[in-house]
Amino acid sequence: MRTVNPDQHEKKRRELLRAALRRFAAEGVQASIASICAEAGVSPGHLYHYFPSKEAILEGLFQLVLDEAAAHLSGDVQDARDLPALVADLYSGKGPSLLFDLLAESQRNAAIADRLRRHSAEMKQLLASAIVRGQAAGLVDDTLPAETLATMLLAVLDGSKAIRLRDPAVDRGHAREMLLALVSRVLKRRSADEMTGEMRRPR
Template identity: 45%
Template sequence: MRKLDPVKHEEKRREILNAAERCFVRDGLQGASISSICAEARISPGHLYHYFTSKEAIVSAMIEVRLEEAAARFTKLAEGADVLSALFCEIEVTRSGHPRLVLEALSEANRNPAMAKALQKHTKGVHSLLADLLGKGQAAGAIDPTLDRHMTASLLISMIDGSRTLSLRDPKLDVKEATKALETMIVRYLAPTSAQRKH
């Protein structure tokens, strides 16, 4: 039996996930089929099933990868001194994703319990990372210490997710300007009061 090369296995796995993402963006989560993903990845269904047991498993793996990427970014950003700049960098990265895919994922999660579970796991992971970042900002005096960091993290996630669909809601909207306005709103919400800064 041929020994599995873990590096090549992971590379192929990522290739399939990238191909699947292109299909999901083009055809939607429901519209994309295993056969279309195989065609995009240039592999046979049998080869694909060696890596993933189903389309749901592919979606779940994509969410896991996104969470790993977010964790790596947050860890690196948290090492810096400016928590707000770190937060805005994350907003920019998140906003640059595929808005249609975000809506597709939310819609699919409403119908598919497995998808809902995967999405909830991702949200929980991002929430934890964001709450930790907010806690660091509070400790440094950059964020209002009276804010509940867990509730604030939930609100920020909702705001950021909503901002990703602005271009779909209003194609004429200047998304960059809207993002700046969102950042201004967040700064004003998170900022400590003058009295708090003196302590």
């Protein structure tokens, strides 16, 4: 009986997921199993050994994104620059059309709509936890509710993925710098003088 090496199995599984991600980014969620197999250089039988269906591949991709975000956001926030940089680094200018294709497909496919909602809730909790750690360290504005702030930051990140669709000439590195500046200002812990001035400002 063949013994499966768990590490090699997981490595190959992730390779197949990244191949699928490239095809979904290029063709949308309608990308065929044949197209994914061609991208990965494997037979359908080999692919089905790891993923019994295209739905299972999509589920694997959602989990891969969550796992990578969790690893990315799990560190201690020790510097006022740490959290904004971590948030900005969740931005990716590659394959943004996949997000919008999934959003469009969710209007027709209840299963995808449900998975997107669960994915968003899980991402929000990851980001909210990082914000709470930053607030506990005295580096992030603790007057802001962490979960609501996480929701708004995720909306900004999702919206930022449309920048190059709207204007292909935008430099991705410059866009990230602007996103970092925006997030830094939102998260910045305000001084007592700033808060006093805000309270005195006429409404």
